[in-house]
Amino acid sequence: MSTRSVPTLTLQGARTALAAAERRAQEIGVPMNIAVVDNGLHLLAFARMDGAKITSIDIAINKAFTAAGHRAPTSVYKEAVWPGGPAFGINNSNGGRFMTIAGGVPVVQDGVVVGAVGCSTGTPPQDADVAGKGVEAVVKTFGPKAKL
Amino acid sequence: MSTRSVPTLTLQGARTALAAAERRAQEIGVPMNIAVVDNGLHLLAFARMDGAKITSIDIAINKAFTAAGHRAPTSVYKEAVWPGGPAFGINNSNGGRFMTIAGGVPVVQDGVVVGAVGCSTGTPPQDADVAGKGVEAVVKTFGPKAKL
Amino acid sequence: MSTRSVPTLTLQGARTALAAAERRAQEIGVPMNIAVVDNGLHLLAFARMDGAKITSIDIAINKAFTAAGHRAPTSVYKEAVWPGGPAFGINNSNGGRFMTIAGGVPVVQDGVVVGAVGCSTGTPPQDADVAGKGVEAVVKTFGPKAKL
Amino acid sequence: MSTRSVPTLTLQGARTALAAAERRAQEIGVPMNIAVVDNGLHLLAFARMDGAKITSIDIAINKAFTAAGHRAPTSVYKEAVWPGGPAFGINNSNGGRFMTIAGGVPVVQDGVVVGAVGCSTGTPPQDADVAGKGVEAVVKTFGPKAKL
Structure with a gap:
């Protein structure tokens, strides 16, 4: 076969994630940069809440990039990269875009990574919490199966 | 005085622009990358409509970057950069981010550039049209004066 | 819908293209760099024929990147970018990866761009000829429809 | 003498390595990115098996780059770079391309490094195993001596 079919996040799916993450950020009182990428690691949707850190724009985008590309939350690396x-040193790869700080969470539908959410401005646990709420909202809203 | 107050686009303002640009893109049937930056040239809001070109993500963001930074629509350069x-050569500046292709339009409030909208995927006139509709919506919704 | 299904080139499809391009390069006596990317613009397969130019590795990869991302052969730009x-200036976008030199050709299956072939070392018409032979082979071997 | 003759891996040699690495990756059930570079550290052949991680493309290429350039498997660094x-800090060199993670293995012929194989997607030991099988295949197929 010359081609295969792969599911990827839509803008609608990305916005569902972004809205839920934003609500959570408001709840905990930490304005965030929230980035959502598709299965090709490319930016789909982004919002910087008023007051979020400017140097966290890049970090949020690259946490999403890493979570979608390596198909794991960016919180998993810990000892492996110390x-x-x-x-150790993997965070120099991909032109410095490989983020090993918590806050990137893949969006999984029907067992396949279709994109990811990345958040940054808070502590790593806060960033992971907010990104996770975004990911949960996609599954809650659309079900655990990718609609192909 | 050690400080001065500068007006900058909010996320709410950015989303007003983004929504209007998106509606216009749907009207003309061209899915777009739409980027909105603040007065510091940093990304505030972004959406890639399903079907927009992947290589236009960077272009949309950098059109907004250029329009806000040089405080002019990116359509103005023409002969000046040939x-x-x-x-001539200015488009090599800023690490290659300076875009002299139509589709970046500054958001002006009370005579001050507070941010910009950048669009890419269509022809340059289409991109400029869509970005322009985003900018107009901000003024129409919030008035021509920045609320400080 | 939170996801949509998109067809993308397989490694098998990429190798079909690469083999045909390589045969053509041998026929015309020009050793080539041949790169094949998927629908997310990421490298799938690559070969540098003995004698191909080293500075053409990057060019071949980025011609494929551009053809898949902008969904057009890189031979089309001409006057538009002069x-x-x-x-004019679009070739500064995407971190300098946007190639407007002939030799990048999208692979289309069932009306959708599923990847692209990029070649470099010869003249632009030679590069486009060789890449085109790669693309044709995919359609000839697997049919014009993506098997999903 | 104004010149000297240096042995370097051919595309045929690279493909022998790539095929053997790919067979090993299939045996262990881990789709891999497999990159082969020549004695000038430049990409000769590459394959991304369907399902290999996108963020591992760069890592595979740079493991091969590092193994060929520093003439040692990338598994050797350990304490030296902690x-x-x-x-310490060498992995920031070469624009971040210097990879000190296992999975890059030099191809040696007649005592001379003629290229390298780099693999990524699995655990570092898996990546090193797969790359090693590629390197072994070159020696097994063509003998331990470079044919000049």
């Missing part, structure tokens, strides 16, 4: 870990 | 023009 | 053209 | 080690 000195002594087998992936 | 060989023989006084600004 | 001084006086409406897209 | 804080306190004599080469």
Whole structure:
């Protein structure tokens, strides 16, 4: 076969995630940069809440990039990327875009990564919490299966 | 005085622009990348409509960057940046981010540039049309004066 | 809908293109860099024939990147990107990766761009000829419809 | 003498490595990005198996780049590049391309590094195993001596 069919997040799906993440950020009182990428790691939707850090724009986008590309929350790396870990230095890859800080969470539909949400401005646990709420909203709204 | 107050686009303002630009893109049947930046040239809001070109993400963002930074629509450069023009080569500046293609339009409030809208995927006139509708919506919705 | 299904080139499809391009390059006696990307503009397969230019590696990859992202052969730009053209300066976009030199050709299946082939080392018409042979082979081998 | 003759991997040699690495990746059930570079550290052949991670394209290429350039498997660095080690920070060199994660293995012929194989998507030991099988295949197929 010359082609295969792959599911990817729509703008509608991305906005569902973005809106839920934004609500959560408001709840915890931390204005965030919220980025959503598709299955090709390309930006679909973005919002910088008033007061979010400017240097966190890049970080939010690249957390989403990393979570979608490596198909794992960016919170997983920990020891693996510290000195002594087998992936120490991976955060230099991809032109410095590989983020190993919590706050990037893949969107999974029907067992396949279709995109990711990345958040930045708060502490890493806050960023991961907010991004996670975005991801949950997609599954809650559209169901766990990708509509193909 | 050690500080001065500068008006800048809010996320609410950016979304007003984005929504109006998106409606116009749907009207003309061209899915667009739509980027909105603030007075510091930093991304505030972004949407890639389903079907918009992936290589136009960067272009939309950088049209907005250029329009806000140089405080002029990106459609103005023309002869000035061609060989023989006084600004020839300016599009190599800012790490290649300076875009001299139509489709970036500043948002002006009370005579001050507070941000910009950048669009890409269509022809340059289409991109400029769509970005322009976004900018108009801000003025129509909030009035010509920046609320400080 | 939160997701949509998009067809993308497989490694098998990419290799079909690469093999046909390589045969053509041998026929015309010009060793080539041949790159194939998927629908997300990411590298799928690459070969540098012995004797191909080293500085053409990047060019071949970025011709494929551009053809898939802007969904057009890179031979189309011509006057549009020359001084006086409406897209003058677009080749500075995407971090300098936007190639407006012939030799990038999209792979279309069932009316959808599923990837692209980019070639470099020869003259632009030679590069376009070789890339085109790669693209034709995909359609000839697998039919004009994407098998989803 | 104004010149000297240096052995370098051919495309045929690269493909022998790539095919063997790919077979090994299939055996262990991990789709890989497999990159092969020549003695000048430049890409010769590349394949992304369907399902391999997109963020591992760059990593595979740069593991091969590093293994060929520093003439050692990328698994050797360990303590040397951790804080306190004599080469701490080397992974920031070469524009961030210097990879100190296992999975890059030089191809040696007649005592000379003629290129390297880099793999990424699995764990570092898996990546090193797969790359190693590619390197072994070159020696097994063509003998330990470079044919000049």
